[in-house]
Amino acid sequence: MNNDSSKQLSQAFRNPSTLKVANIPTVIDLKTGRPIILWRYIQAAFEKAKAILNGDSLVSFMIDENNNEVIPLRIAYHPGIVLDVIMETISIGEAVRLSQIHSAGKEESKDHDDRSNQTVSTSTIADNKNDQSLIIYPKTIPEVSPSSFMLTHNPLHNDSLLTIMSGQAIMKQSMDQNFELLKDEVTKNKELQHQIVHLQELQQQTGQQLLKKQEEILQAHQHNSQELLKKQNELQQLQEKQQHTSQELLRKQEELLTKQKEMKQMQQRALDRLVNLQTSVQAVLTQTYELHEYPIP
Template sequence: MNNDSGKQPSQPFRNPSTLKVTNIPAVIDPKTGNPIILWRHIQAAFEKAKVILNGDSLVSFMIDENLEEVIPLRIAYHPGVVLDVVMETTERIISTKEAVSLSQIHSAGKEESKGHDDDRLNQTVATLAIEDNTTNQSLVVHPERIPHDIQSSILTHNLLHNTPLHTIMYGQADIKQSIEQHFDLLLKKQEEMLHMQQRALDRLAKIQTSVQAVLTQTYELHEYPIP
């Protein structure tokens, strides 16, 4: 990665999901002579690459004097730094794993309770069947005659059967929220960088104006010397 060594510089990029590091060769910008990394080379190594991060900072595309992104898209070369590649599926994989883990914990905690509730339901149905055979009458079970603990067991049984659907819905909501928060943060950082670049350009314009005024004054003194 040292230009003095005669070797072509390369930029290491890391996949946050696997922690695998891939070196991508830099190319020399013919206008500036500085090494750069082309975005298409990054996408060739990381097919679903979305953005590049240097720690917690967004690595934005290089822009021209009109604040337009230079085509082909490129980023600056960062010697001695491993850049992270945020890919389209990274947040979705993490959120899905968390949702599956929560579902497994919930299922394990409820398995024993579900077994006891099913036994109580079966016992109640068997008792009602015996009473019906004894009296030879039509059996009509009124809700108010069912014991309170049995009603609770029925409610729990229904909830357990509906749990997978709720888990999927909550998992999808978590994935959507994580993606929205991530991109909101990236947009905020990009806006901050654009504001900083604009302030730098404003300062440069003021400096150029001051220099031009000094040059004009010097020219006037040279053309019209003080007697």
């Protein structure tokens, strides 16, 4: 157990574009005790790395119990697997396609080596009981083009050739299907890229329109604020004018009351004089009457 813990593990990473492979050492996570690879180590080996692929699956960063990415960023150790590094210069779909092509090439090369290493077996076929001749056929025949041979009059040989032709036709059909699938995938990726660009343009236009609308609303608000301030100033002036008019009216009313008091006093004095005059006239009339009635002897 001590030997296993002290052994330095490493993870193989490959650039699918250049097929460059780098072995990056792992470190032990003190919390889980498992080997991990720090993201900064990967970026040190692949400067423009942006993601990691395991076949056609994206390798995610390790997260904690709250589903937050653990800092510093890290990925889990995948023993015995070569992980593909997606660079910033290519898309994820392109990286998956390169990885599939590389994997298919390795499998095809392995199958070709297996076929080359197989031994040729022989089978004995007699035309009849008296014919003891031997006909030797290879158990596995290397792939050849259908146009590179001609059918013979030997039916067994013709069957073998037809089998080869059928296998090659099936393989060609499979390759054509894979090519069509890759072509469809590339077309879909291009369509998705166009859609993303279109959405980004729409988002940019929407942002510009929203910004323009906000500016228009702000300008309208400022204009309304200025108009409201102007109306408030006019209203304040009207209130001041009304207050001044009210003060003038009060002053006029006070002056009118003062004049009314003065007129009342003047009327009272005139009445008093009239009473005095009436008294004097009455006295004169009385004296005149007395003098007329009672003359002086």
